[in-house]
Amino acid sequence: MxxxxxxxxxxxxxxxxxxxxISRTGVLIPNIHxxxxxxxxLLWLTDLASPETRESVGLTSRLTTCDRLAYRYSVHCRAAIxxxxxxxxxxxxxxxxxxxxxGQPEHWWVVRRMLTASEFSFDEKWxxxxxxxxxxx
Ligand SMILES: [Zn+2]
Numbered sequence: 426m427x428x429x430x431x432x433x434x435x436x437x438x439x440x441x442x443x444x445x446x447i448s449r450t451g452v453l454i455p456n457i458h459x460x461x462x463x464x465x466x467l468l469w470l471t472d473l474a475s476p477e478t479r480e481s482v483g484l485t486s487r488l489t490t491c492d493r494l495a496y497r498y499s500v501h502c503r504a505a506i507x508x509x510x511x512x513x514x515x516x517x518x519x520x521x522x523x524x525x526x527x528g529q530p531e532h533w534w535v536v537r538r539m540l541t542a543s544e545f546s547f548d549e550k551w552x553x554x555x556x557x558x559x560x561x562x
Contacts, residue, residue, distance in 0.1 A: 432502075432503065432505050432534075433472040434472065434474065434499070435470040435471065435472055435499075435500040435501075435502070435505055435534055436470060436471055436472075436473070436474060436497055436498065436499060436500060436548075437453060437468065437469070437470050437497070437498040437500050437545065438471070438476070438482065438484060438493060438494045438495075438496065438497055438498075439493060439495070439496050439498070440491035440492055440493045440495050440496070441491070441492075441495055441496065442491060443493075443496065444495070444496040444547075447498070447547075448547075451541075451542050452539050452540060452541055452542065453468055453498070453500075453536075453539065453540035453544075453545055454466075454468070454539050455467050455468035455535075455536065455537060455538065455539060456468075458515075460515075460516065460519045461515040461516065461519055461520075463514060463515065464511055464514060464515055464537075465537055466537065466538075467535045467536075467537060468535060468536045468537075468538075468539075468540060469482075469483065469484075469533065469534075469535060470500055470505060470533075470534040470535060470536065471532050471533055471534060472532050472534060473529070473532045476494060476532075478527060479492075479493060479494055480526055480527030480528060481527060481528065481529045481532070482494075482528075482529070482532065482533065483523060483524075483528050483530075483533060492553070494553050495553060496547070496551065497547075497548045497551035498545045498546065498547055498548060499545060499546050499548055500536075500540065500544060500545045501544055501545065502536055502540055502544045502545070504536050504537070504538060505534050505535070505536050506534065506535060506536075506537075507533075507534055508530055508533035508534060508535055509530070509531070511535065512524075512530070
């Protein structure tokens with residue numbers, strides 16, 4: 426991918442803990458992935474407005490019971506880059522693990538800095554049918 430892609434409509438999904446933090450601070454804060462420290466802090470975004478599964482956007486919750494698709498933010502940030510622009514700089518085995526098991530990495534985007542309030546908005550209309558899709562799995 427030598428040519429920079431134009432940036433589509435992007436979304437950031439988070440759980441109720443993430444939502445509470447964002448409401449309190451008014452910013453979206455990137456995090457260092459413990460297995461991909463070399464990439465620096467990443468804020469994960471997707472161009473999927475309504476992901477069918479958590480796996481598709483890499484938001485599985487292996488360590489918590491959080492629904493990381495519970496809240497949706499619309500993001501407008503010219504600093505967003507496609508995941509494929511930087512995934513080659515992370516350890517191959519970590520990337521392979523991350524992108525496999527139902528993942529759709531072609532829909533993953535990242536921002537490598539904090540987003541301020543003017544760059545995103547909370548979408549109050551987003552509701553996920555948790556009862557149907559997750560509880561009875
Ligand atoms: Zn949580």
